[in-house]
Amino acid sequence: MACGMVIAGTNSGAGKTTASLGIMRALSEMYKIIPFKIGPDYIDAAYHRWACGNFSYNLDVHMIGEDGVKCLYGQKAPLGDVAVVEGVMGMYDGMDDSSYGSTAYISKLLNLPVILVLDASSMAASASAMVMGYRDYDRDVKLAGVILNRVGSHKHYESLKRCIERDIGISVLGYLPNDPSVMIPERHLGLVPAFENSELDEHLSRLSQCIKDYVDLNAIIDIADMSWDKQEGNRHVRATDYPLVKIGVAWDEAFNFYYKAGLETFEEMGARMVPVSLLHDKALPGDIDGLYIGGGFPEIFAAKLSQNTSMLRSVRDAIEDGLAVYAECGGLMYLCRSLTDLSGQRFPMVGIYDVEAVMTKGLKHFGYVEAEVLTDNILSEAGNVLKGHEFHHSEIKGTLPNACYSVKKTKGDSDKSWPCGYVYKNCLATYVHIDFFAHPELARHFITQNLSSRGKSV
Structure with missing residues (x-):
């Protein structure tokens, strides 16, 4: 059974991702690390894989439910020696003002200790007050240690450590110096994706060395929890009666937003997932039974996608011939007539x-949503309610076919709804991201509909 820990931040930007990646890379030299990310973020999870060599799994109570979080962690954590769970936003920031779904909430759900990352730049004794507040806000959270970020000097660190350990009695495990060379570049949806960071491995090695130089890794291992009950990981969803089908998965620099547990759910249902590059390949494989185009950054690669005319034609012809296609967010944009970037340049x-x-300067829809399925489609029968999220800087101009989803925010203005989920033949495209780990019945439906639409027996 793996030991585990949660890396939390006092707030977004405090340095939890930097600390998490450095710890993952440093510990991976001695242990098999199984990484996790709290919340729906795709990009941080992709960085985890680069850091430690293993796929990361998203723990999100809205997307997969509390039982799903416990089940997924219980399944995957035992596959390694140490589970490192990166938090989301500030430690107590969740879906609402009750901290539901927050880093602290997940740590309690999984009974894992928490290491808090604090931006200590320009701080002295105030650091003690902050740590005390985070400890006392919820005493059920197992706050076990502190890492200080953006520390000015070793002398500064010694002063901070002395204050916190004297005033709070919580161990300070080390620090990261205020060094811009260990910062990871960002853009409008967060970090620049790992696919595009050509210097990522060198960057992670530098960050790992920084962690080894300034953080007590032995103390981190000592903190890691050993009490997880692996029986929580039971899940029996494998469908043994389906013949093997092949589903193409758009996978390259432009399209790579997928939940690993969701892809594995398709495999549990009897599918073989085949990577396809819409950027580099000339055509779809001729033997695939379906296609899944996830999200990503098609706007960054719009020119190259548009120039790959043979692939555009291959996708269009396959859909016209009845291929089952499911497209999310960036995938929806790719299936449109054109994509216009922020400079106004238009790409077929x-x-x-x-x-x-059309790309927009601000977010159009952001946050957790529920999608009521209004009409039968390649993914679901009418009447289902799918939990997901939207996060995009684009909008659709023109008249789309009738929508098969009615979407509304999970929190806030829940009376406001909007249409989405557009069907053409056996193709469904939507801005709503879902995690198939929470909806194995949708993966099963997609597979069976693929088979029937291709004239194959189920």
Whole structure:
């Protein structure tokens, strides 16, 4: 059974991702690390894989439920020696003012100790007050240690450590110096994706060395919890009666937003997932039974996607011939007539939907949503309610076909709803991201509909 810990931050930007990646890379030299990310973030999870060599799994109570979080952690953590769980936002920031779904909430759900990352730049004794507040806000959280970020000097660190350990009685495990060379570049959806960071391995090695120089890794291992009950990981969803189908998965620099547990759910249902590059390949494989186009940054690679005319034609012809296709967010944009970037430059795309995807300077929809399925489609029968999230800087201009989803925010203005989920033949495209780990019945439906639409027996 793996030991585990949660890396939390006092707030977004405190340095929890930096600390998490450095700890993962440093510990991976001695242990098999199984990484996790709290919340729906795809990009941080991709960095985890680069840091320690293993896929990361998202723990999100909205997307997969509390039982799903416990089940997924219980399944995957025992596959390694140490589970490192990176938190989300500030330690107590969740879906609402009750901290539901927050880093602290997940740490209690999994009974894991928490290491708190604090931005200590320009601080002295005030650091004690902050740590005391985070400890006392919820005494059920197992706050076990502190890492200080952006520390000015070793002398500064010694002063902070003395204050915190004297005033709070919580161990200070080390620090990261105020060094811009260990910062990871960002853009409008967070970190620049790992696919695009050509210097990532060198960067992570430098960060790992920084952790080894300034943080007590033995103390971190001592903190890691050993009490997880692996029986929580039971899940029996494998469908043994389905023949093997092949589902293409768009996977390259432009499209790589997928939940690993969701892809594994398709495999549990009897599918073989085949990577396809919409950027570099000339055509879809001729023997696939379906296609899944996830999110990503098609706007960054719009020119190259548009120039790959043979792939555009291959996707368009396959959909016209009845191939089952499911597309999320960036995938929806790719299937539009064109994509217009922030400079106003317009790039032709597949053209299944006779509309234009236009990049916007601000977020159009952001946050957790519920999608009520209004009509049967390749993914679901009418009547289901899917939990997901939207996070995009684009909008659709033009008239789309009738929507099969009615979408609304999970929190806030829950009376406001909007249409999404657009169907053309056996193609469904939507801005809503879902995690198939929470909905194995959707993966099963997609597979069986693929088979029937291709004239194969189920």
